[in-house]
Structure formats: structure tokens, C-alpha cells
Amino acid sequence: MSPEAVSAAVAVRGSKEGRTEARARAARQYRLLVLGARVLLLAVVLGAWEVLARTEVIDPFNFSMPSRIWDQIVQWTMHGTAQGSLGEQIWYTLQEALLGWVIGVAGGVVLGIVLGRVRFMADVLGPYIKVLNALPRIVLAPIFLIWFGLGPASKVASAVVLVFFPVFFNAFQGAREVDRNLVANARILGAGHRQVTLQVVVPSATSWIFTSLHVSFGFALIGAIVGEYLGASKGIGLLVSVSQTSFNPAGVYAAMAILAVVALLAEGLLTFAEKRLFRWKPGAPGDGR
Amino acid sequence: MNSGNPPGGVPAIELRGASKVFRTPSGEVHTAVRDLDLTVGRGEFVAVVGPTGCGKSTTLTLVSGLEEPTEGEVLIDGGPVEGIRPEVGFVFQQDAVFPWRTVLSNVAAGPRFRGVPKAEARARARDWLGRVGLAAFADRYPHQLSGGQRKRVALAQTFVNDPAILLMDEPFSALDVQTRALMSDELLELWGGSRGSRPGAQAASVVFVTHDLEEAIALADKVVVMTAGPATVKQVFPIGLPRPRKVESVRLEPQFVELYREIWACLGEEVRITRERGAARVA
DSSP: OOHHHHEEEEEEEEHHHHHHHHHHHHHHHHHHHHHHHHHHHEEEEEEEHHHHHHHTTSOOOHHOOHHHHHHHHHHHHHHOTTBBHHHHHHHHHHHHHHHHHHHHHHHHHHHHHHHHHHHHHHHHHHHHHHHHHHGGGGGGGHHHHHOOOSHHHHHHHHHHHHHHHHHHHHHHHHHHTEEEOHHHHHHHTTTOHHHHIIIIHHHHHHHHHHHHHHHHHHHHHHHHHHHHHHOOSHHHHHHHHHHHTTHHHHHHHHHHHHHHHHHHHHHHHHHHHHHTTTTSSSOOOOOOO | OOSSTTTTTTTTTEEEEEEEEEEEETTTTTEEEEEEEEEEEEOOOEEEEETTTTHHHHHHHHHHHHSOOEEEEEEEETOOOSSOTTTTTEEOOSSSTTTTTTTHHHHHHHHHHHHHHHHHHHHHHHHHHHHOOOOGTTTOOOGSSOOOHHHHHHHHHHHHHHHHHEESSEEEEEEEEOHHOOOOOOOHHHHHHGTTTTTTOOOOOEEEEEOOHHHHHOOOOEEEEOSSSSSSSEEEEEEESSSSSSSHHTTTTTHHHHHHHHHHHHHHHHHHHHHHHHHHHHH
């Protein structure tokens, strides 16, 4: 090989590495830019809110302002709320939401898979489920209050009815849309009806079910909060209702902010669980695979 | 030759005047298979070729018990097919391995479904993974494998059940040409190797559906040419090439070329009919 060729090869490799590095740097810079823009956007919105409220362009009583909301959160954290410590209120709401979510998800998954597999039941129950789904289920919350009283049971019940339907429909769809080849293969390999359901239909429906789990935890929180709002002895919903009746909008907003953080944390946990459960799945396009 | 299997005795698979009619979602009637007669002897490797979409795959689902014939009879070992039989193995055209199971667990699935204890099922699965050259991939998930490797998993998954009847629906059609030749050789080896695995038994009886005539001649004892759909048997060609065969070398032999020319003359006509129909439908 001639010396020119060698040096040319080295030059090519050098420029290639340079380009990879430049690309990595550009990607890093882009991430920083996005993060910066996000922070800036939040600062602008909160700042504008604060300034507009302080200069009384918008009514500071109705709209409150970020500093007051923050003060309210700090006060609740340090000195507790009228109903007890803030942690206790959050824990109460979370418990109700979680319990309602678990029951709703379990019921939705089981019934969805069963109806997806047993055609007769799907044909018989189908129209009724559609009717129930068409009802605005949140109006059931006052009825649950009458049935189950002021305790946690009525909140759990309203969370359950909100959670059940989206999970049910996704599980049903997931069970219906199982790859026919996989079912045929399992049957040839010797699987009976029950084995096909448990070892082929359920695993293939899990990704459908998980999609609904994300949305439905939000629904469970809504159910619990609305239930508490209508009448309770503890919980964030009660905090909202008490703040409202004592003409304290900052309290309402503060409760909302706390709820948002709780919902985000729960969502993060769910995503983590999903990643563990779906190790068999190829990565989504664009995540480096 | 053992006494239970005299020459000219009960064939492994027999279709007598089998027809299959489907009702399409729009309410039309579609005849996939019409008046089909086909016999597969014990341990015989039969390749079925025909134009695409003519109903070859339907023939396999009839034999497998996944579907019932609308008319006529399907017999295995002289008895009518009612439901899926344990001695049948089926390799599908598309990927049908379970994506949420590891390679080892996929291969062990058949024995597990059939009630074999876990440890034994896994031991047998490991053995077959070794035979298809995937011993090192036991803990991978299917999406981490290449198309050829996934097909090997599917082969191991089928062979681990020790099928006396092996149905294959264009199993290698999705693979590239080199991999396909390699897989064909491996299939012949596995098929030949299964001869000794059951006491007193012989190799599985195979029905191999393909649209690739070269593949068909290289693999089979007998090539069945189907008509354009609805499928029925047009002509049967015995393949006298000596075994063991190597796909890459056998197709260069003069006898192979002669057979190819002869069968293509028969098959080509049906392919032309199918193509003209397709053109007429588009027009």
C-alpha cells in the first residue's frame, strides 16, 4: 500500500470520528435548549400571573397568585390543615384512589378478557355495557355517598366506576385482536382453551391493558377527589371544598398543585413497572435501537 | 419394514374429495379448495406447489384440524380428522413464536402445554435448541434474533413435540436466498434425524407447501402441482433424486434440471391463468 493511501485512510477515519462527536455535541446542546425553554416558559407564565395579579389587572382574589399558593402549601406543610396534617390528607386520597384503581382494573381486565374469549357472553352483555358506558358516571358519586356514607367506601366506589370502563374496553379489544397465528400455533403445540387464554391471549393483551392503566389512574384520582368534595372527613378533595367555602382560592389552587405532583409520581411508577414487564418487546422506534 | 406398516397399507394422510368453502365478510362465497384428492405415505416428503393464493395453505389447515372440510374427507392413519391431533406439527408462514417468551421457553411451550414437567420440558427444549444451533441464544427474546434464527426456533418448537406428521406452510418464504438454502439443508437433516428418535418409527410424513419449485424438487419425494384456485391436484411428479441431498449441489444435477423443466411446463400454465385473472380483476 502506498503511503498516500495510508494517510488518506487515517484522514477519513479522523474526520468520521470528528463528525460523530459533533453530532453527539449537537444532540446534547439540543437537549439543554429544550430544558431551558421549558423552564423559561414556566417562569414566564408564573411571572406573568404574579405580576398581573399584583397590579390587579386580573382579580387577585379570584385568580390568586403563585406566591400566595406557595405560601398556602408551605403553611399546610408546616402547620397542617384544619383536618389534620397535609401528609394525612394526601395519604387518604391516595389510598382511596389506589384501592378504587386496583378493584376497577382487576374487574375490567378479567371481564374484558372473558368477554373477549367467550363470544356468547360478549353478545349478551355487549349492549348493556355500551349503555352503562354512555352514562355520565361521575353523577353516580352522590348516589354512592348515600349508599356508602361519608367514609372512604363511597370514594372508592366512584373511583371504581371511572376506572373500570376504559380498562374493560382495552382488555376486550386486546383479547379480540390477538394474532390468529399465535393462537393457531399454540393450539397445534397442544394448548387447550384455558391455556390459550392464559398463556397467549393475556400476554398479548397486556400492552393494550397498560395503555389504559396510565389514563385510568388519573380517573381513579378524579373519582376519589369528587367523592371527597361531595362529603368526607379527610382528603385533598375535602381540602378543596373547605378552601372554597372559606373563600380561599389559593387553597383550591394549592390542592390542585399537590394533586398534579401526586399524579405525576404515580405515572412515573407505572412507567417503571411497564418497562420491567415488557422486556420482551422491541424498543419503540427512535429510542436508540 | 415393520408389520404395522406394510407397503401399500394405510397412508399417513389422505384427502378424499375435500372441498373448503369460505364465506367472505361481504357475504360472497369463496371456494379455496375443490374436490381435492391427495395421499401422503408414511415417512414421505411431499411438496405442494401452485400459483400464489390458490388454496395451498387451506389444504394444510384441513389436515391440521384447525379447519374442517366443507365436503369430503380428511384422514390421518385411516381415521377421520376431528380437531387437532397431538401427532401433528405445523410450521407457519409468518412468525408464530411467542414474543413474550424467551427462546428456550418458546421451544419448551409444546411439551409444557402437553403436561410434561417443567424440568423435563426444558431439558428437551435445550436438546433441540442445540440441534438447530441456537444453544447460545436460549435466554434471548425473539425480537433479538434474525429472521432465520426465529425460523430455527419455530422448527425446534415443532420438532420437540416429535410430530409424526409435519405440515409446513411456505416456512422459508420470508428469508433471503442464502438463508433459505441453508435452512432447507437443516430441515432435511432434522427430518432424517427424527427417524431414529422414536422406537420402531420412521421419519415424519411431511407436507411442504411452497411456491418455489426449486425448493420443492430439492426437498421432496413427490411434487404435487395444484391448479389455479380453487385448488385441486393437477398432476403428481415422483422425484427420484437420491438422498441424502444437499440443496445447493442437487439442483445442478441433470436429472434435477430435467424434472424442473417437466414440472414447470405443468405449473407455468396455472401461474399464467392466475396472473391473467389478477390482471382482469384490476382492469
